Structure formats: structure tokens, C-alpha cells
Amino acid sequence: xxxxxxxxxxxxxxxxxxxxxxxxxxxxxxxxxxxxxxxxxxxxxxxxxxxxxxxxxxxxxxxxxxxxxxxxxxxxxxxxxxxxxxxxxxxxxxxxxxxxxxxxxxxxxxxxxxxxxxxxxxxxxxxxxxxxxxxxxxxxxxxxxxxxxxxxxxxxxxxxxxxxxxxxxxxxxxxxxxxxxxxxxxxxxxxxxxxxxxxxxxxxxxxxxxxxxxxxxxxxxxxxxxxxxxxxxxxxxxxxxxxxxxxxxxxxxxxxxxxxxxxxxxxxxxxxxxxxxxxxxxxxxxxxxxxxxxxxxxxxxxxxxxxxxxxxxxxxxxxxxxxxxxxxxxxxxxxxxxxxx
Numbered sequence: 001x002x003x004x005x006x007x008x009x010x011x012x013x014x015x016x017x018x019x020x021x022x023x024x025x026x027x028x029x030x031x032x033x034x035x036x037x038x039x040x041x042x043x044x045x046x047x048x049x050x051x052x053x054x055x056x057x058x059x060x061x062x063x064x065x066x067x068x069x070x071x072x073x074x075x076x077x078x079x080x081x082x083x084x085x086x087x088x089x090x091x092x093x094x095x096x097x098x099x100x101x102x103x104x105x106x107x108x109x110x111x112x113x114x115x116x117x118x119x120x121x122x123x124x125x126x127x128x129x130x131x132x133x134x135x136x137x138x139x140x141x142x143x144x145x146x147x148x149x150x151x152x153x154x155x156x157x158x159x160x161x162x163x164x165x166x167x168x169x170x171x172x173x174x175x176x177x178x179x180x181x182x183x184x185x186x187x188x189x190x191x192x193x194x195x196x197x198x199x200x201x202x203x204x205x206x207x208x209x210x211x212x213x214x215x216x217x218x219x220x221x222x223x224x225x226x227x228x229x230x231x232x233x234x235x236x237x238x239x240x241x242x243x244x245x246x247x248x249x250x251x252x253x254x255x256x257x258x259x260x261x262x263x264x265x266x267x268x269x270x271x272x273x274x275x276x277x278x279x280x281x282x283x284x285x286x287x288x289x290x291x292x293x294x295x296x297x298x299x300x301x302x303x304x305x306x307x308x309x310x311x312x313x314x315x316x317x318x319x320x321x322x323x324x325x326x327x328x329x330x331x332x333x334x335x336x337x338x339x340x341x
């Protein structure tokens with residue numbers, strides 16, 4: 001056999017996880033409990049000893065394993081159920097065709113389509129299906145599939161909105177407003193509150209320190225100055241000294257988030273000092289002396305023209321003020337010692 005479908009159970013709270021695993025010669029499959037995000041968090045919390053695994057079906061190929069994992073997750077409605085850790089529909093994390101040729105892709109597509117048909121996906125005919133309510137209209141649907149068909153909203157988004165496992169707060173638009181969905185409980189009273197994003201002053205606004213200009217975001221600033229918005233963001237996060245140059249003065253443009261505007265002048269001064277230091281290091285050339293011959297060179301580059309070598313090795317040698325030998329005399333072959341003048 002190629003592998004198996006398993007169900008891992010939390011012995012503390014009864015929650016389960018459905019997954020697939022390939023048999024291996026090393027036998028790691030024996031202690032394998034699953035790799036789902038929420039399952040791993042639960043194992044960290046409760047410990048491995050509080051979980052058990054049951055093999056529910058064996059499969060002879062990778063294709064069959066993907067197909068049957070999707071079937072079992074759908075059969076138990078595991079993604080929608082609060083009694084399961086699953087958050088995806090299966091099939092090796094949703095990527096069931098990596099590495100397949102076109103013939104294999106078509107064959108697998110037909111199999112997966114067949115696996116999704118029937119009572120598993122017919123909504124109300126599936127005993128595990130749950131009603132959902134759209135809070136925008138207070139309309140109740142027997143299943144997520146029915147809600148999707150009648151509203152035209154992707155069923156996966158509705159499911160994620162209803163599930164407490166997901167951070168998705170809305171799904172689609174109803175009458176021009178973001179759709180808010182919940183699993184329906186006849187014993188609960190529902191109220192509709194329009195969805196509003198939490199506002200944070202200046203959350204994305206960026207500020208060009210050189211000219212004291214503000215922009216709604218890095219994208220807007222990037223369009224105006226022809227700069228990659230990612231570079232502006234990196235400058236705001238202090239990962240770059242500047243982003244772009246002024247088209248007239250060629251001065252580097254320095255950016256910060258508007259929420260950090262109180263540090264703008266301090267940042268500008270720091271950037272200026274750093275650029276001055278870089279400039280000095282680049283253009284200031286010290287004279288160096290060959291201690292063997294007492295010959296003085298105006299720069300490392302000039303010395304390299306005489307005896308060869310490379311800039312980095314010269315610098316390492318000169319830091320120790322002639323302690324190390326570097327290169328040989330081009331005529332006598334004598335090893336040379338160096339020092340700054």
C-alpha cells in the first residue's frame with residue numbers, strides 16, 4: 001500500500017483531525033499525528049500523549065490518497081464542524097496536481113469531481129450540513145451551498161466567515177455592503193451591525209521628510225515620484241536609508257510613516273551623517289608605504305598596479321600596520337610588508 005487516511009483524536013476534548021500519510025521504510029508514520037496548523041497548536045497545548053490515531057482507509061496510490069482524503073473530510077463536514085481541527089478540504093493541502101503531467105491532471109480532475117458529487121456536496125441531504133444566516137438581510141439558508149447559489153458569493157468564503165477558526169469577517173457584498181454570515185442557531189437572537197474597519201490615525205500614511213509632504217500610502221507616493229512602493233516602505237521601516245532621488249537636486253529622498261513624524265528631523269540628520277561617512281570612506285584615499293622598499297604609494301590602487309593583489313586583502317593587511325606580509329616584490333620576489341603613511 002502507498003499510504004493511508006487517518007483520524008487523530010484529542011482525548012481531552014474529543015476534537016478530531018482527518019489527514020493522509022504515506023508509508024515509509026523508517027516507520028515515522030507510526031507516530032505521525034498530523035501537520036494541520038490548529039492540530040499542531042493543540043498538540044503543543046495538551047501534549048502528544050493526549051492524542052490517538054486511527055487508520056480508516058488504506059490507498060494504493062498518491063492520486064487515490066488525495067481523492068479519499070477529500071472524501072472523508074467532506075463526509076464528516078470537517079472544515080465547517082467545530083469538532084474538527086481541519087481548515088482545508090484536503091488533497092495534500094489543496095495542491096493535488098504538482099508534478100503531474102497533463103494526462104494525470106485530467107484523470108485526477110475527473111476523480112476529484114466524482115468524489116465531490118453525491119450526498120457529500122448536496123447540502124441539505126448531507127446530515128452534517130448546517131444552516132447559515134446572512135445578517136445583512138436576516139435570510140436563513142439550509143446550507144452554505146444554497147447560500148452561495150442564491151447570492152453568487154463563493155461558498156468557501158461564506159464557510160470561512162462562519163467558522164471561528166478563520167479570521168475572515170465578511171464574505172461578498174449584499175446590497176452594496178459587506179456580507180456578514182453566521183451559522184444559524186434557532187435559540188439565538190441575531191442583530192445586524194454594518195461592518196466597519198478599525199480606523200487607526202495615519203496607519204498607512206507616509207511622509208517625505210525632505211519636503212514635508214504627506215501621502216495616503218507608499219503606493220501613492222511611489223506613483224508620483226516613480227519609485228517602487230516597496231522601497232518607500234522599507235525606508236519607513238528603517239531598512240533603507242532612502243528611496244529614490246529628487247529629479248532636480250538629485251538629493252536622496254528620505255521617508256517615514258506619518259505616525260513617526262515626531263522622529264522625522266532626527267532621522268533626516270542620521271541619514272545625512274551616514275551618507276557623509278559613506279562618501280568619505282569612498283573618496284578619502286590614504287597613502288600607503290611598502291616597508292621593504294620605503295616606497296610610498298598614493299593609494300592602494302596604485303600599489304596594486306605595482307605588485308598586484310586585491311583591495312580587500314590590502315585593507316586587512318594595513319589594519320595590522322604591516323604585521324602581515326602581502327604579495328611579493330615584482331623583481332626580487334621578496335615578501336612585502338605594508339603600512340599607512
